[in-house]
Amino acid sequence: MTAQKEAPVKITNKDIAQEFLNRYDTFLFDCDGVLWLGSHALPYTQEILNLLKQLGKQLIFVTNNSTKSRLAYTKKFASFGIDIKEEQIFTSGYASAVYVRDFLKLQPGKDKVWVFGESGIGEELKLMGYESLGGNDSRLDVPFSASESPFLVDGLDKDVNCVIAGLDTKVNYHRLAVTLQYLQKDTVHFVGTNVDSTFPQKGHTFPGAGSMIESLAFSSNRRPSYCGKPNMNMLNTIVSAFNLDKSRCCMVGDRLNTDMKFGVEGGLGGTLLVLSGIETEERALEISADYPRPKFYIDKLGDIYTMIQ
């Protein structure tokens, strides 16, 4: 890991904010904890994004949430009055589908994917021409029986060559048991959307994608290829899609061990930690072997807007 040797700079006034904005042409944003908390936009989110657009900055949104497709994300942005195109959004579900296509080189129309996760994964696969099984199939909602599950009694689908696993709030024994059967086949690739152990919601911290993927990893005695932040698969896809000059890019996020690590290990010109999500100022300044320090940090993203005015 390339350590951030200089102490992080807190953005506290107009001059620092202006200097920060001048340094970068492209901003990569994490979403939850940065732009909004669940279904509530953080203060001045719309205003700061509009300001950046007016300044000619390129905006890209990078989220480890795999439950929604990119299309569904554009609607979430629209509900906050923000006009964002599908092409500007990278979810860990989309990154997993890109990994299946560009790295594993599975063939659309031939190879199939078993999904342990919500609709955001299967929708992205479908757009690339891949048939997916599992996921939110309602036949998986019933209690598991080895002798009755339609996924076992007819045998496993021989065309399934990959499992993509992510957060699934419909997790049950049926889904875990059938997914394991596919993972027991050496020829089936094992892809995890993102390693996050938890996610914050309404003042609580709930089990994240990583906690489910690690359960499957333990039962199958296999390790997944993780696709979301901080994995470089995701960054490489973004840099290549937009032909970015990494030195003029800044990653903005609320987590040291995913967002800041993603920006630093990816060699981006800068990183901005916002304290409106999961991290504290103390953690931002701490030197740790587990995660890098950010180049800049700020209480919340919208403060840049109010400082610049």
Place this chain on the structure above:
Amino acid sequence: MTAQKEAPVKITNKDIAQEFLNRYDTFLFDCDGVLWLGSHALPYTQEILNLLKQLGKQLIFVTNNSTKSRLAYTKKFASFGIDIKEEQIFTSGYASAVYVRDFLKLQPGKDKVWVFGESGIGEELKLMGYESLGGNDSRLDVPFSASESPFLVDGLDKDVNCVIAGLDTKVNYHRLAVTLQYLQKDTVHFVGTNVDSTFPQKGHTFPGAGSMIESLAFSSNRRPSYCGKPNMNMLNTIVSAFNLDKSRCCMVGDRLNTDMKFGVEGGLGGTLLVLSGIETEERALEISADYPRPKFYIDKLGDIYTMIQ
């Protein structure tokens, strides 16, 4: 680990079988894969257990299955025509309850336990006077909502000082999310019934207790105290309950990494691996850093009965 230096002896005739029986006064049996496979008794299970009783041997049954209570196990034995008392049975659910009582020293009538697992755990706790929450409570069967779950909206129960987690085929997001809330409290102990990643059933291998406990361990960033085989908590409880001479005890099981490890690390006089469960002859003879070799092995337990006749 005390390695078994001599090559394992295969019991193949009456002389070896007789010598094996003469060596030990007490036999500790794993159940599934040794006495039965699921709901089917293995050949001559009833006969060999009756023979051992006639020879004055002490029989103890030690299972990592926490889904059934010891009382429920006596009924399973009875269904195969075998008369076994509750006191002869040690499940990982019972071992966990003993750990809560004797090691953690929680107070019955005051301290409560949150259970992630099936009825076998709560029933054993109840017999010791502990109130348990969670488990098979039907309010946990409904889809999870942070703002509607009765386990969150009224606040966590302040008297819960321990989580016991085990195999739960009713696993869902509601159970995982609420269990995590208790594990996020430093004062709440974290006990796992058993580490088994999988268990065999009807020609398949399905996710075991360990795969669920490891999910909770990952989301909470904590490690559980495991109670089932091969953990010594279980053996110490048994040795103490029966005042056993360990040198005259033999552990009989079908798994190298739990049953044989349990017998060898526990310093029992002998171990017998049966090949009617999950292991092969090749694995029994292999020298591995991960698990010990057995002292004796045999195709199936009932063969001792037919050889002796």
